[in-house]
Amino acid sequence: MALIVQKFGGTSVADMERIASAARLVESEVAQGNKVAVVVSAMAGETNKLVKYISAISPTSDMKEHDTVVSAGEQVTAGLMALELQKVGLKARSWLGWQVPLRTDDSYGKARIKGIGPGTFARSISDGQVAVLAGFQGLSSGNRITTLGRGGSDTTAVALAAALGADRCDIFTDVDGVYTSDPRIVAKARKISKITYEEMLEMASLGAKVLQTRSVELAMKYRVKLQVRSSFTDVEGTLVVDENEILEHELVSGIAHSRDESKITLIRVADRPGIAASIFGPLTEANINVDMIVQNVSEDGAATDLTFTVNRSDYEHTLNVLRNNKDNLGFERIASDPGVTKISVVGVGMRSHSGVAQKMFNALAERGINIQVISTSEIKVSVLISEEYTELALRALHSAYDLDEN
Amino acid sequence: MALIVQKFGGTSVADMERIASAARLVESEVAQGNKVAVVVSAMAGETNKLVKYISAISPTSDMKEHDTVVSAGEQVTAGLMALELQKVGLKARSWLGWQVPLRTDDSYGKARIKGIGPGTFARSISDGQVAVLAGFQGLSSGNRITTLGRGGSDTTAVALAAALGADRCDIFTDVDGVYTSDPRIVAKARKISKITYEEMLEMASLGAKVLQTRSVELAMKYRVKLQVRSSFTDVEGTLVVDENEILEHELVSGIAHSRDESKITLIRVADRPGIAASIFGPLTEANINVDMIVQNVSEDGAATDLTFTVNRSDYEHTLNVLRNNKDNLGFERIASDPGVTKISVVGVGMRSHSGVAQKMFNALAERGINIQVISTSEIKVSVLISEEYTELALRALHSAYDLDEN
Numbered sequence: 077m078a079l080i081v082q083k084f085g086g087t088s089v090a091d092m093e094r095i096a097s098a099a100r101l102v103e104s105e106v107a108q109g110n111k112v113a114v115v116v117s118a119m120a121g122e123t124n125k126l127v128k129y130i131s132a133i134s135p136t137s138d139m140k141e142h143d144t145v146v147s148a149g150e151q152v153t154a155g156l157m158a159l160e161l162q163k164v165g166l167k168a169r170s171w172l173g174w175q176v177p178l179r180t181d182d183s184y185g186k187a188r189i190k191g192i193g194p195g196t197f198a199r200s201i202s203d204g205q206v207a208v209l210a211g212f213q214g215l216s217s218g219n220r221i222t223t224l225g226r227g228g229s230d231t232t233a234v235a236l237a238a239a240l241g242a243d244r245c246d247i248f249t250d251v252d253g254v255y256t257s258d259p260r261i262v263a264k265a266r267k268i269s270k271i272t273y274e275e276m277l278e279m280a281s282l283g284a285k286v287l288q289t290r291s292v293e294l295a296m297k298y299r300v301k302l303q304v305r306s307s308f309t310d311v312e313g314t315l316v317v318d319e320n321e322i323l324e325h326e327l328v329s330g331i332a333h334s335r336d337e338s339k340i341t342l343i344r345v346a347d348r349p350g351i352a353a354s355i356f357g358p359l360t361e362a363n364i365n366v367d368m369i370v371q372n373v374s375e376d377g378a379a380t381d382l383t384f385t386v387n388r389s390d391y392e393h394t395l396n397v398l399r400n401n402k403d404n405l406g407f408e409r410i411a412s413d414p415g416v417t418k419i420s421v422v423g424v425g426m427r428s429h430s431g432v433a434q435k436m437f438n439a440l441a442e443r444g445i446n447i448q449v450i451s452t453s454e455i456k457v458s459v460l461i462s463e464e465y466t467e468l469a470l471r472a473l474h475s476a477y478d479l480d481e482n
Numbered sequence: 483m484a485l486i487v488q489k490f491g492g493t494s495v496a497d498m499e500r501i502a503s504a505a506r507l508v509e510s511e512v513a514q515g516n517k518v519a520v521v522v523s524a525m526a527g528e529t530n531k532l533v534k535y536i537s538a539i540s541p542t543s544d545m546k547e548h549d550t551v552v553s554a555g556e557q558v559t560a561g562l563m564a565l566e567l568q569k570v571g572l573k574a575r576s577w578l579g580w581q582v583p584l585r586t587d588d589s590y591g592k593a594r595i596k597g598i599g600p601g602t603f604a605r606s607i608s609d610g611q612v613a614v615l616a617g618f619q620g621l622s623s624g625n626r627i628t629t630l631g632r633g634g635s636d637t638t639a640v641a642l643a644a645a646l647g648a649d650r651c652d653i654f655t656d657v658d659g660v661y662t663s664d665p666r667i668v669a670k671a672r673k674i675s676k677i678t679y680e681e682m683l684e685m686a687s688l689g690a691k692v693l694q695t696r697s698v699e700l701a702m703k704y705r706v707k708l709q710v711r712s713s714f715t716d717v718e719g720t721l722v723v724d725e726n727e728i729l730e731h732e733l734v735s736g737i738a739h740s741r742d743e744s745k746i747t748l749i750r751v752a753d754r755p756g757i758a759a760s761i762f763g764p765l766t767e768a769n770i771n772v773d774m775i776v777q778n779v780s781e782d783g784a785a786t787d788l789t790f791t792v793n794r795s796d797y798e799h800t801l802n803v804l805r806n807n808k809d810n811l812g813f814e815r816i817a818s819d820p821g822v823t824k825i826s827v828v829g830v831g832m833r834s835h836s837g838v839a840q841k842m843f844n845a846l847a848e849r850g851i852n853i854q855v856i857s858t859s860e861i862k863v864s865v866l867i868s869e870e871y872t873e874l875a876l877r878a879l880h881s882a883y884d885l886d887e888n
Binding site for chain 2: 092095096126129130132133134137138140141142144145147148149151152154155156158159160162163169170172174175219220221
């Protein structure tokens with residue numbers, strides 16, 4: 077007997093028919109003698125509708141109220157799923173974040189989970205009741221509803237699996253696994269059967285929108301065995317596991333990309349100690365995540381150019397913060413491009429092989445694609461290119477690393 | 483400085499524009515130096531949508547899950563209203579039933595309020611923050627969401643006004659007050675400027691769908707001064723007050739009607755002590771509300787006919803319960819009519835005047851309308867007639883009691 081967490085995303089609970097299909101997947105786990113906890117997202121489109129209501133009132137709204145409003149979608153699905161499970165004869169009940177309670181910090185809109193109350197919740201599962209937990213939501217210290225940020229239901233599922241010591245956490249979504257690249261762009265992309273947490277983390281954070289980054293981090297931290305699979309087809313999904321569970325590693329596992337990037341260059345920043353801190357301090361305070369950072373060695377020792385990227389949604393905000401701090405920072409001017417793409421080659425295999433980056437640079441150079449910024453980590457090489465080359469670059473790299481399906 | 487509770491119904495918060503209009507009504511109370519607590523319904527149509535989801539799964543569903551699902555609509559509106567109030571510069575926050583907490587009994591789907599937690603909630607109002615409470619919902623002893631039944635937001639508002647000792651409770655809706663009869667049927671119906679709790683209670687329970695019956699009962703019990711008014715027009719509404727606050731009483735205040743009636747007659751029931759109890763016991767157990775009851779004196783002393791009415795939605799259920807108990811009850815057969823109308827003449831003035839009923843019987847007789855059942859109370863006379871005569875009867879009675887607008 078195993079304990080399984082099953083998470084159903086918005087498209088998997090989009091209407092009554094799909095909720096019924098999802099319930100059958102739960103039923104089949106229970107029929108195998110397993111205990112099951114279910115995490116549900118809002119019905120597809122619901123959260124967007126609620127966000128639109130909020131934006132119509134005020135774009136910069138009180139996040140406490142924001143979270144109260146947008147968490148309603150998961151509440152509805154949780155109740156409906158519990159009813160559907162009861163209909164097929166299972167013992168089931170819904171749980172809202174505040175009922176468990178799933179405690180978070182007080183960062184409304186992007187709260188982090190602090191703990192999952194054991195008590196009656198865990199007991200009900202071990203008593204054989206299917207627990208249907210509303211994803212995405214938690215409870216703040218001030219007794220108010222928090223939400224975990226977009227895709228937060230993945231995080232709920234993984235945190236729950238960790239807290240319960242679950243044997244596996246299945247993430248049901250509308251794709252049947254993680255692919256070597258975006259199949260809508262790269263026709264020859266293949267499904268990956270097993271991928272390491274580290275790789276998945278890079279793939280997730282780099283734009284393969286299958287799993288939320290934080291959920292993968294959490295899975296890695298607590299060694300939760302994740303499976304990404306489709307709720308529509310009965311094919312094997314992708315297992316996200318520990319590195320030692322994969323015998324043969326490909327050199328490169330996948331090519332990820334993200335179009336949500338924008339590039340900002342501060343021209344002729346004073347080249348003195350502490351300048352980076354004084355630039356990025358105000359951005360951190362404004363809650364802006366800076367991704368790639370490149371600083372050139374200055375020629376004259378007095379001033380240099382500093383380039384970095386931020387999410388496109390933070391672009392205008394970032395420019396405003398910089399302009400407001402111009403006197404303090406002492407740059408000459410700002411050059412910026414709201415539309416660039418980050419392309420990344422990811423694979424744990426590159427730890428033990430050299431030449432991976434070189435192959436990338438060559439492949440791009442052959443197609444005449446200019447690399448604007450380079451950033452590397454142990455298991456990935458990322459480059460920033462002009463957005464218009466996105467598809468060309470992805471396909472070229474997919475072939476270059478022999479990832480194409482035969 | 484007064485403390486005012488303002489309740490906005492579903493049509494008054496149907497979209498962002500109307501929520502903004504409602505917020506201006508709150509703003510204007512605050513501008514007059516008053517403390518305000520707001521109670522909101524779900525956006526018009528939302529609760530029906532959620533109920534439809536539930537019915538698609540199972541018509542006889544676990545009411546705990548039912549309540550979890552259907553309470554989501556009010557949660558959304560509460561958050562949106564708080565945001566709108568903040569936008570116009572007021573201090574405001576939303577409160578959900580479980581946050582206050584608004585404690586109820588455990589009758590999911592039609593819970594009764596047991597108490598409103600004072601603590602931080604009441605303090606926030608006296609500190610000048612506008613409290614926006616999600617209507618219709620409460621918290622059970624089992625830490626789950628309950629709902630108060632249809633129209634429950636009225637009850638939330640009145641209970642809140644009672645608990646806070648509010649000076650007035652304004653019920654904003656899509657009509658501008660309580661009318662002497664349904665203006666859609668009786669063109670000459672007039673708006674009543676003041677009505678007593680007792681009269682309103684009869685009008686409400688008899689089908690003038692302006693206020694939920696339980697909210698009026700509660701207002702009467704705690705002497706909450708109610709005002710029914712429109713959120714769309716700035717005209718005076720109807721005040722529901724104590725009898726001694728009305729100097730001149732009309733003989734008859736209004737003519738109410740309800741089409742939601744169905745009539746059941748048990749033919750040749752044994753005429754023995756305890757027979758009524760044995761008939762209505764099973765119906766009470768089945769949660770069916772019986773309204774009018776008429777039992778004729780039996781001619782032969784052995785068997786009699788017994789007629790009663792139930793809500794049309796309980797009609798089939800009632801017949802089933804009776805048939806299942808046929809052996810026990812020993813009636814010969816059942817005669818029934820799912821579609822009858824109850825028409826009632828209401829007015830505290832009839833306490834001190836005779837002839838009110840007679841005038842009603844005459845007016846109906848003149849139009850050839852057959853009276854099937856009669857029932858009276860201190861301040862009302864109700865008759866059951868065939869549904870097709872509804873409009874004719876209402877207009878005839880409205881004229882007969884001189885209620886027509888000049």
